[in-house]
Amino acid sequence: MCFVDTSPSVDIEASDLDAVGYVCADCGEKFRALGRRVKCPSCQGTNVKRE
Numbered sequence: 276m277c278f279v280d281t282s283p284s285v286d287i288e289a290s291d292l293d294a295v296g297y298v299c300a301d302c303g304e305k306f307r308a309l310g311r312r313v314k315c316p317s318c319q320g321t322n323v324k325r326e
């Protein structure tokens with residue numbers, strides 16, 4: 276488990292707590308998402324890995 280949050284003011288939403296960090300294998304985009312069918316928000320690719 277690796278949760279990195281360096282922002283001084285944190286507004287944590289419930290969905291944020293459950294979100295998992297992913298990295299896109301196609302474009303390298305890092306993002307957080309929920310669920311098992313995860314799409315890259317940048318290139319819409321599904322070739323993503325859990326961070």
Ligand SMILES: [Zn+2]
Nearest residue numbers: 299302315318
């Ligand atoms: Zn991508």
